[in-house]
Amino acid sequence: xxxxxxxxxxxxxxxxxxxxxxxxxxxxxxxxxxxxxxxxxxxxxxxxxxxxxxxxxxxxxxxxxxxxxxxxxxxxxxxxxxxxxxxxxxxxxxxxxxxxxxxxxxxxxxxxxxxxxxxxxxxxxxxxxxxxxxxxxxxxxxxxxxxxxxxxxxxxxxxxxxxxxxxxxxxxxxxxxxxxxxxxxxxxxxxxxxxxxxxxxxxxxxxxxxxxxxxxxxxxxxxxxxxxxxxxxxxxxxxxxxxxxxxxxxxxxxxxxxxxxxxxxxxxxxxxxxxxxxxxxxxxxxxxxxxxxxxxxxxxxxxxxxxxxxxxxxxxxxxxxxxxxxxxxxxxxxxxxxxxxxxxxxxxxxxxxxxxxxxxxxxxxxxxxxxxxxxxxxxxxxxxxxxxxxxxxxxxxxxxxxxxxx
Numbered sequence: 001x002x003x004x005x006x007x008x009x010x011x012x013x014x015x016x017x018x019x020x021x022x023x024x025x026x027x028x029x030x031x032x033x034x035x036x037x038x039x040x041x042x043x044x045x046x047x048x049x050x051x052x053x054x055x056x057x058x059x060x061x062x063x064x065x066x067x068x069x070x071x072x073x074x075x076x077x078x079x080x081x082x083x084x085x086x087x088x089x090x091x092x093x094x095x096x097x098x099x100x101x102x103x104x105x106x107x108x109x110x111x112x113x114x115x116x117x118x119x120x121x122x123x124x125x126x127x128x129x130x131x132x133x134x135x136x137x138x139x140x141x142x143x144x145x146x147x148x149x150x151x152x153x154x155x156x157x158x159x160x161x162x163x164x165x166x167x168x169x170x171x172x173x174x175x176x177x178x179x180x181x182x183x184x185x186x187x188x189x190x191x192x193x194x195x196x197x198x199x200x201x202x203x204x205x206x207x208x209x210x211x212x213x214x215x216x217x218x219x220x221x222x223x224x225x226x227x228x229x230x231x232x233x234x235x236x237x238x239x240x241x242x243x244x245x246x247x248x249x250x251x252x253x254x255x256x257x258x259x260x261x262x263x264x265x266x267x268x269x270x271x272x273x274x275x276x277x278x279x280x281x282x283x284x285x286x287x288x289x290x291x292x293x294x295x296x297x298x299x300x301x302x303x304x305x306x307x308x309x310x311x312x313x314x315x316x317x318x319x320x321x322x323x324x325x326x327x328x329x330x331x332x333x334x335x336x337x338x339x340x341x342x343x344x345x346x347x348x349x350x351x352x353x354x355x356x357x358x359x360x361x362x363x364x365x366x367x368x369x370x371x372x373x374x375x376x377x378x379x380x381x382x383x384x385x386x387x388x389x390x391x392x393x394x395x396x397x398x399x400x401x402x403x404x405x406x
Contacts, residue, residue, distance in 0.1 A: 004037065004140050005047045005175055007304040009259065009311060012048030016062055019043040023063040024071035031074065033209050034144035037136055042144065043075070046176035049082065051304050052257040052346075056083060057378050061406055069398070076401075077394060078145075083379065084393050085180035086349045087386025091234045093350045098228075099183050102164040107290050116159055121169055129206060129214035130154055141175035141296040146209055152189040153201035157220035163190040173294045178256075179351025190226050194389065198223035237384045240375045245274035246341035251316075252331060252360075253281035253308055255301050256353050257346035257376075260312035260320070267344050267374040278338040279312045279319075281305050284326035287352035326356060328363040335369050347375035378404065 005011070023043070030041035048054040056079050063072050089096055119125055123134035133151050137143050143151065148170070155166040167186040171177045184193055191198035200223050207215035245267070253260060260279060268274070285293040285301040293301075309320035323330050335343055343364055348354040361371040381403050385396045 004142060005044070005300065007047070007051075007053070007300045008307040009048070009053045010307075012045065012054045015044050015048065016054060016059060019045065020062050020066050023075045024067035027072070028074045031078075032146050033211065034147050035211060036213065037140055037142075039144065046082075047142070047300065049079070050176040050178050051255055051301070052259050053304055053307070055259060055262055055376070055378070056080075057404055057406070058262075060401070060404075064401075064406055069401075076397065080382070080394070080397055080400075081390065082178070082181050083382045084386045084390050085184045086178070086379065087237070087383030087393075089180040089184060089350045090237060090383055091387060092231055093235065094232050095187070096179060096183060096350050099164055099167065102162070103168045104290055106162055106165055107168075117161055117165060120155065120159055120161060125159065127154065127158070127216045127218070129210075129216045130159075132214070137170070137173050138294070138296075141173055141294065141300065143174070148185065149189060149199055150201040150206055152186050153199050153223075154216070154219060156190050156226075157198070157200060157223050158218070163187070163192075163226070168289050168291070172289045172291055173297065175297060175300050177288065177297070178349075180349060191223060192226055192228055196225070234387060237380075240380045241373055243370070243372055245344070245372060246370055247275060248277050248338070248340050249274045249342045249344055250278040250280065250335055250338055250340040251276060251312070252334075252343055252345045253279070253305070253312070253320075254326075254346065254348060254353050254357065255283040255285065255305065256348045256351075258304055258308035260308060261315040263346055263374060263376075264316055266376055267372065274342075276316060276318060278321075278334070278340060279309070279316060280321040280323050280331070280334050281309050281312075282323040282326040282331060284352075284356065287326075287356065328356075328360045331360050332363050332367060332369075335364060336367070340369055342370045342372055344372045344374055347373050347379065349379075 033041055035041065045054065045059060049056060049059065060076055060079055063075060069076070121134065123131040125131055130151065133143060133147055152163070152166055155161050156163050163186050167183055171182050174182065187193040189199040201219060203215045203217060203219055251260060257263060264276065283301045283305050285297050305322055309322050312320040321334065323334060345357055348357045364371050382400050385393050
């Protein structure tokens, strides 16, 4: 089961090509079934989309070239779910701050780091399905989306463990784990994202959609109410930057966005006369959690950055450097060595990479180096509509596709 996902754009494109014929009615019919790690009824594209080794636009475009929108609508919606979660968290960053604070505080509490928690993350709960899913997550860095919901429900309501620690466990291990999708999905199961609406896993549902592989007994039959303090007023999406670039421009990639070629097209719109003279990239997946990231996540992220650097060198005609660490001082040293007056960075949505980029931006600005953040048009168009639930957002998808020329 190990090594299911090769962290290169080429592997992502191959996966996309194999899936496209099945992205219509096949996916609509079979997507909720989890037949095990060798499953072929889902796309397997999420680790590539999460790091933008592939972009959402090119994946949706490839599917729409093969299928009518009506036939592939369910798959297109799944791609937009990630966009929706990111846009929602962007407008409600306090949710992320509370989650991070809770994880840190719970991690210091001995009663949550003992007993049931340790047994759960070791795959020793005695619930066969949970224990198998823990092993699969740790071994492969992946779980089927339906299984993630069952897992979270059993964790919260049957095992009685804090949802924040479950989300943290996922975030440490999921190759496709991102701040928005992971945190908000766990909140949805817990009944916080849609207030009072919990998701309760049942043995019959698990048995049906795992084709009888699992039918756990003793699951909770009621969901306890979890209450939180009201959130602050929603923050509107800031407009995309439109600052002209300088004479000597450097591109700094990070793990949220690793396709330099398409990103270059995005920031060329700011200033077609800008001169790109240097490219670098850095990652720090251990920022995901106080416990760091799994070895699988570290390897995938490092290899994805290596792949991105090689492709950037070929596509943009500049030798791309992989920086030895993600410290602001290291990136500042690179910018100075290249005599840059502008550093362009792809936008990082709310999460640990955004905080790192803000710290780096302040360090660069203090040395007189202009920082330009490039947000992809896909996000700029869609995020403002993620102000409420997904269903109002879903109604906007056809228009968003038209605006993208799809």
